[in-house]
Amino acid sequence: MTAKQELKKSIIASVWFMFLTFPIMVIKVNTVTHTIDWRWHNMALVGIGSFFLSMLWRYLLKKKEEGGKKEKKAGLSFIQRLLQEKQFALPGIVIISIITILFPHIFSMYQTNIMTSALIFVVLGLGLNIVIGLAGLLVLGYAAFFAVGAYSYALLNLHYGVGFWVALPIGGILAAFFGILLGYPVLRLRGDYLAIVTLGFGEIIRLVLENWNEFSFGPSGIKNIPKPGFLGIEMSMQTTTIYVFYIVVLLVVFTIFVINRLKNSRIGRAWTALKDDEIASQAMGIDKAKTKLRAFALGATWAGMAGVVFASKTTFINPASFTLWESVIILCTVVLGGMGSIAGVIAGALLLILLPEYMRDFGEFRMITFGAVLILMMIFRPGGMIEDVRKTYKFEK
Amino acid sequence: MKPILEVKSMTMDFGGLRAIDNVDLSIEKGQIVALIGPNGAGKTTFFNCITGIYTPTHGDIYISPNGSEDGKNERINGLKPNIVTRKGLARTFQNIRLFTSMTVLENVMIGCHAITKAGIMGAIFRGASTKSEEKLIVEKSYLILEKIGLSKYVDELAVNLPYGAQRRLEIARALATDPFLLLLDEPAAGMNPQETMELDELILKIRNSEGISILLIEHDMKLVMSLSEKIYVVDYGKKIAEGTPEEIRHNPVVIKAYLGEEVDA
Numbered sequence: 001m002t003a004k005q006e007l008k009k010s011i012i013a014s015v016w017f018m019f020l021t022f023p024i025m026v027i028k029v030n031t032v033t034h035t036i037d038w039r040w041h042n043m044a045l046v047g048i049g050s051f052f053l054s055m056l057w058r059y060l061l062k063k064k065e066e067g068g069k070k071e072k073k074a075g076l077s078f079i080q081r082l083l084q085e086k087q088f089a090l091p092g093i094v095i096i097s098i099i100t101i102l103f104p105h106i107f108s109m110y111q112t113n114i115m116t117s118a119l120i121f122v123v124l125g126l127g128l129n130i131v132i133g134l135a136g137l138l139v140l141g142y143a144a145f146f147a148v149g150a151y152s153y154a155l156l157n158l159h160y161g162v163g164f165w166v167a168l169p170i171g172g173i174l175a176a177f178f179g180i181l182l183g184y185p186v187l188r189l190r191g192d193y194l195a196i197v198t199l200g201f202g203e204i205i206r207l208v209l210e211n212w213n214e215f216s217f218g219p220s221g222i223k224n225i226p227k228p229g230f231l232g233i234e235m236s237m238q239t240t241t242i243y244v245f246y247i248v249v250l251l252v253v254f255t256i257f258v259i260n261r262l263k264n265s266r267i268g269r270a271w272t273a274l275k276d277d278e279i280a281s282q283a284m285g286i287d288k289a290k291t292k293l294r295a296f297a298l299g300a301t302w303a304g305m306a307g308v309v310f311a312s313k314t315t316f317i318n319p320a321s322f323t324l325w326e327s328v329i330i331l332c333t334v335v336l337g338g339m340g341s342i343a344g345v346i347a348g349a350l351l352l353i354l355l356p357e358y359m360r361d362f363g364e365f366r367m368i369t370f371g372a373v374l375i376l377m378m379i380f381r382p383g384g385m386i387e388d389v390r391k392t393y394k395f396e397k
Numbered sequence: 398m399k400p401i402l403e404v405k406s407m408t409m410d411f412g413g414l415r416a417i418d419n420v421d422l423s424i425e426k427g428q429i430v431a432l433i434g435p436n437g438a439g440k441t442t443f444f445n446c447i448t449g450i451y452t453p454t455h456g457d458i459y460i461s462p463n464g465s466e467d468g469k470n471e472r473i474n475g476l477k478p479n480i481v482t483r484k485g486l487a488r489t490f491q492n493i494r495l496f497t498s499m500t501v502l503e504n505v506m507i508g509c510h511a512i513t514k515a516g517i518m519g520a521i522f523r524g525a526s527t528k529s530e531e532k533l534i535v536e537k538s539y540l541i542l543e544k545i546g547l548s549k550y551v552d553e554l555a556v557n558l559p560y561g562a563q564r565r566l567e568i569a570r571a572l573a574t575d576p577f578l579l580l581l582d583e584p585a586a587g588m589n590p591q592e593t594m595e596l597d598e599l600i601l602k603i604r605n606s607e608g609i610s611i612l613l614i615e616h617d618m619k620l621v622m623s624l625s626e627k628i629y630v631v632d633y634g635k636k637i638a639e640g641t642p643e644e645i646r647h648n649p650v651v652i653k654a655y656l657g658e659e660v661d662a
Binding site for chain 2: 258261262265266267268269270272273275276277279280281282283284285286287288294298390392393
C-alpha cells in the first residue's frame, strides 16, 4: 500500500472518530445557564489522536503479518525459550520460592491479603485450564464449583463443626461430584452450546444459594467461618493471614504439580486429542464420555478446594462472591495467559487480579482497559501471553 | 479358514434413504480386499457402520480376530467406535483427521491409547507401571514411525506435514492400535503418482510383515488392481459384483456402473 493510501485511510478514521465522539466530547449543556459549551479543542484532540493511533494500528498489524511468516521458523518467544532451558529451572525455582516465603514478612498485611486472593485465582485458573485448555470444553459457569467448595466448608462447619483440613478434600470431592452431574447431560455439546448450558448451570447454583434461605441463609450469607487452625494453637490476626497465604501457596504448588503430570500423561493426551477431533479420537479407542467426565470432575475438584480456602480466608461468604463475573474473570485468566500453558495461566491470573487492585484509583476506567487489553491480545497474540509448547519425547535405542 | 470379518446382509437407512442395501462381505486373514464404486455409492457409510460410528439398521457384523476354525465369532453391531477399535479394527479417514495441535509422535502415541490403561492416579503419582507404560508407548510409536518412513518428522506438528505424509501418519496412527484389520478410506486421494507408488509398497509391507488384513476404499484403479486380491463393487448401496481384479475388469455390470449404458442411436 502506498503512503498516500495510508494517509487517506487514517484521515477517514480520524474523521469518523470525530463524528462519533462529537456528542460527548464537544457538546456540553450547561444546565444552570441553559447554554451550550462548544468544546472544539476536544474535537481536534480526538482527530489528531485517532489519526496517529490508526497509523500505529496498521503499522502493528503489518508487522504482525510479516512476523507471522518468520515466526513459523524461528518459533518460540523469549519467555518460552527461558522456560524450556533446563539450566535456568533450578535457580528459577529457588528465586521464586525465596520471594514467596519472604513475601508476607516484607510486605504489609494488606498486600499479603491481595496476593492470597490472587493466588486463589491462580488455582481456579489452573483448574479451569484442565477443562478448557487441555480438554477444550468451554465452561462458563466455573464459579459454581467454586461456590460448591466454599459452601460445603461453611455449612459443614456450621452444622457439624468440621474443621478446615477435613473440609478441604470434602469440598473438592463434592465439587467433583457436581462436575460429573453437569458433565453427564452435556457430553454431546461442544463450543458455544456447551458454554450456554454451563452458564445456565452456574446461574442455577447461584440462584439456589440466593433463594433457599433454610439451606444457605440466602443473600445474607454465612459468617464467622473459622480460619484454618494449626494443631489447635491460638494465632493472632497477622499470623493467620500469613498462615493462610502459605496454605494457598502450597495449594498452588500442588496444583501445578498435578496438572503438569496430567498434561503429559495418557489422559492428558486423550484430552488434547478429543479437543482436536472427537471422531478420530474415538476411532483411536478413546472413550469420549469417560474422558470428558474426568476433565469435568478434575477441573471442578480444584475449584472446590479453592472455594474451601476462600471461605476460610474471608470468614464470610454469600452468593455475591460467585456470580457470572467471577466465571468470566477465571475464563479470561486462562485465555489471556495462554490455553493449556501452566506458566501462562499463572501470569494471566496474577495480572488480571493484581492490576485491578492497584488500579483502584482509575475507578471505572478499569473495565475499559480490561476490554481493550483482551481485544488487543486476541489480535496480536491469539495464543495467549505465554503460549503452550508441546512436549517432545526423547527416544534412545 | 474362517473369515476374520464377515458382514451379513447389512442394511443402513437414513430416514427414507437406503444408503446400504443388503450387502454381504467377508475378508480372510491376510487378505487385501478393495471396496470400490462410483461417488455416493455408500462406501464410507459402509466403513462407518463397521467401525461403530453408525449402527446398521439390519444385518450382522461378525469378527473372529485370529481366523482359525475354532476361534469364536463376535458380533460387533452397535458397539461404540472406541470399543470396536479395542477389538482390533483400525481405520483412517477420507478427509484427513489428524490431531492438529499435537506433534507427529504424539499422534501415534494416541493410537496406543486403546492398548494401555494408566488412569488419573497413575498419571499423578507416576508409579513404576505408568513409567514403563509411557516408555513403551514412546518406543512403540517411534518404531512405527520409522517403519512408515516418517521418523524425520517426529517432533513436527502434524499440521505442518506435507499432504502425502499426513496420509501416511493416519496409517501409522491406526497401526498403533494393534489392529488385525486395517480399514483405509481412500488412502491415495490427492497423492501424486510417486506417492501412490510408495503407498502401494507400504500397504503390501504392512500386510506381509504384520499379517494385518486390509479393507480399502479407493478410486485409483491402478492401485486397486495391483494391490487387492478380491474386489467388491457397490453402486447405490447395492453390491453389484465381487471377484478378483481380472473378473471385475471385464464385468459388464461394473463397466456400466462406472461409464453408463450405451444408447442405441
